[in-house]
Amino acid sequence: MAVSKLMSENEAIERFVDDGDTVYVGYTAAAYGLCHAIVRAGKKGLEAVGGSVGPQGTMLFLAGCADRVRSGYIAGALRPGLVQDMMEDGSLKYEDYSNQGIALMLMAGALGIPFIPTRSFLGTDYLRPDYQDHPGGFLGPGQKWAEMESPFDGQKFVALPALRPDVAVLHAQRADEDGNVQAWGHIGDAKWAFWAARKVIVSVEEIVPHEVIAADPGRTVVPGFRVSAVVHMPFGAHPSGCLGYYDFDYAFQAATSTRINRSREDWQAFADEWIHAPGDRAGYIRHLKEHFGDDALDAIRVNAGQSPQAPVHYGYADQLRFRL
Amino acid sequence: MAVSKLMSENEAIERFVDDGDTVYVGYTAAAYGLCHAIVRAGKKGLEAVGGSVGPQGTMLFLAGCADRVRSGYIAGALRPGLVQDMMEDGSLKYEDYSNQGIALMLMAGALGIPFIPTRSFLGTDYLRPDYQDHPGGFLGPGQKWAEMESPFDGQKFVALPALRPDVAVLHAQRADEDGNVQAWGHIGDAKWAFWAARKVIVSVEEIVPHEVIAADPGRTVVPGFRVSAVVHMPFGAHPSGCLGYYDFDYAFQAATSTRINRSREDWQAFADEWIHAPGDRAGYIRHLKEHFGDDALDAIRVNAGQSPQAPVHYGYADQLRFRL
Amino acid sequence: MTNPADDYTLAELMCIVAAREMPPTGVVMLGMGLPVLAGTLAKLMHAPGISLCTEVGAFDWSPSPDVARAPIGIHDFNLNDGAAMVTDMVDALGTLLMGGNVDVGILGAAQIDRFGNLNTMVLGDYRAPERRLGGTGGNTEIACLAKRVLTVMPQERRRFVERVDFNTSPGYIDGPGARMRAGLDPQGPNRVLSTFGVFGFDTPDGGETGSCEMVLEAIFPNLDPEAVKIETGWDLAVAPQVREVDPPTAEELSLLRRLDPYHFYLTPGRY
């Protein structure tokens, strides 16, 4: 409780990400800054998991940090490039699920149950027997899912095994030093990653006093006792966005995501300039301003959107008229 | 969307509760006013379900509206009285689960999956073969749960069948006329009842403009398209409480819950005075003040508790610097 | 209807026709890509009563009439502005979709086949891919579990194929009864909106009976059914009466273009 979990991104990754770990790297609460720190730390043999694995995950593939992916959507493979090549030449192994599949598997992991049933995947080629041991995969047959029937009504379903990542890297709006995290807005599968992962590393736009958390505990998405490290990292999601703080930098994203995926040289040049040389996210933001001008972040400044209107009160009576 | 779902409690019950329905009657979002309306409407053959079925459910048993209960805790059976007698003489059938069991079964119902695994109940007498067809029950063997092993690791678990109540009656802090409901505070199993039930009837302390809902959509627990009826019912949870509006009326509760459970005569006297004669919740509150004085509600007025401190902004950029 | 706009692309009309296909009310789950643009257009013009939802967790999104853009994908923050509820993916693809609350799913894909199956996964053999794609996202569960599916796809012979290389998203699979045999519910009436026309499926009951094959029902102005057949990879069934699709109205076209200010959606080669 009283032990601060606040630390730098480089320390957090060094302490809580081990080579070979299964790492939740999602799309919605995209922790670009933490993924950059993983690249800097030169972690190896990681598996990236997420309902969708965003461009920050692409960097883990290109840097050789991650050689496996378990996901429903791989942003880096959307268009021709290195990630598609790696999947085709076997240097990036993959097990394909779907957004819902991974989200439910994370929920099952969080719930401590062995699997979760779904009626998705029925009638698809995912379940083809000759695809269960495909050369691109790494789980092996029988471990990816199981077709079953309900003991109550015979309904066919697919049993998806629980997924407990070794570690999750996530970005959110705010937290206190104890690691109580508050987030708002549509959150994708990140909600369950906070609970499924054995270790949780979260970067946030703002560190707030515990009183701010306790003033609205319904806004908390994970309590501090489940969090290993909190990193104060303004613009930690850039070039993705953080609701209420800045929007997606689509220009930067479109330019870089195509470029880094084009050739090894392009990737290395990007990594040297934007990941290694800056040293941390603060350096990255400084470089962004040097490179694009002091107004580099103006385009993503929030200038629309709403805030709560009506009062919310967690009110009760502290003196009662009590008769037994 | 644009069709108002606002109506009186008596109309809502008449239109959306049918004899024989399985009715979610929980503990946390206790809809006393709606349960009183069920008693007034003289519904028959209902089954009450909930992780815990609170004293408002007791009234459904005593009034003869409900003759079955599927729950982990039955408030009316805590101490000797009519409810225990009914369970012992067979006039109230029961299937015992647990709070977690029912909560998970509601979640499974909401998720549209046939069952949910749990490691609870393992090692208990719930699973004794000779208890599966017990005289007090109504589900029959094989329908209550199933002991299974995980196809992935052989882990033993109990499969709990999905539970989809025909209708849920709930009380919350506020909603708009479309039925978008906002609630805050610890909410027990009510969260999943809003999604598991085929029909949702909700009473609220305040009807707010849709703009209030849209200003903080993260506070919404169920969207209007899942809600059948919204009832504007101040003090609709009394003698239970509504966080931020009034606390539990422990004095009233302690007095009445013991009394109504003591004898048929006591129950009938209570029902006549507090349910039938008042006609609706407004009449009930008027009678409360006539009976206990105009300051009857002072003891439960909220005078402690917190409100959100720090700003929350659902902010984004409405103009982007976009390059493809 | 006002004078038809005479200067429009087939892709623009495809999105407009998709918007026209929306029912007046119901819960609509938006897939990735063009469905977001078409759904936004429908909500603002053709079907204000629908409840637009995304797998990311925005429920019943009602954009203001002067919204600056259709969401740039389903992660756009502007989906939080006007939503009645925002939550997570399990609530969206689980509680909402699996729970049976989604009336219409609107999808895109890389390939579609004669039974309306979609492929978002791979070109060629899954075990030895010619070209690997990004993956299915929520496409699979929407196809499995929505009560109706609308598919928006450019009419190209390489994409309208006899049999999808990988069936990520079941339509009628391999014909009548197949969905039910697989453990899925009937689904429909489904529609495909392409850059050439509008297709239905030959089944009166969501896949129980009928051939369950795609049927050309309506065609865009100044196009010939033969042109559609040329861009279709199987012997396409054609309805006895092929209706001609109304061209875009000036209002439809101007709103559609206003909703895509960065040409994120309608830049040729991106859809």
Added chain:
Amino acid sequence: MTNPADDYTLAELMCIVAAREMPPTGVVMLGMGLPVLAGTLAKLMHAPGISLCTEVGAFDWSPSPDVARAPIGIHDFNLNDGAAMVTDMVDALGTLLMGGNVDVGILGAAQIDRFGNLNTMVLGDYRAPERRLGGTGGNTEIACLAKRVLTVMPQERRRFVERVDFNTSPGYIDGPGARMRAGLDPQGPNRVLSTFGVFGFDTPDGGETGSCEMVLEAIFPNLDPEAVKIETGWDLAVAPQVREVDPPTAEELSLLRRLDPYHFYLTPGRY
């Protein structure tokens, strides 16, 4: 330690001893009844580092030092005041408890037996009840899934029974290995805090080996182990060295009483 308070009830000391049993840190799930009072006392005095949680959905509740009352049951709204997170029952009994995040569960019950099994369901035969009880609430899952369990129960022969009438909440079931055979994890070290003393269980490894029977380890001041045996429904095992429990300190007793201003918890006959 300050001068012991000399005027206290055995029930008061039971709650105080339960509070003393709390580890310095860890996640604690509060069962219904006296556990709420004992947990609140521990958080404010003995173990400020613990994270108190309830099945209703309050996580890491940190009451202010001058809190007006221990929560009147786990539904008391004051559990929202000082909590780090408030959520629902699936998150509490599912994600938190089943997920393996609960270090200590603290429970009460109607009956306990020599293996620490609890009964919250029925007196007599479940198929022909002598007396039906309210039910288990979250007691069953906490007993199944918490890493350790502390049980708080008045020492009465009718409640400390050879075998519970209905095992709602497994301790060591029927002896060594039984939890694992049932599919549960080992659990412990468990403790029972009664109105007469403190009990452990004869197992070094959470139920794999040892007799797994309840053992009297400490006794309240001025009580004789024979008195405990008289109020125990089986031949109770007694540790070679039975420690005497320290009486309440003045601080413990005054805080405990301040936390129960309405005698909701410590009115004889209510626990």
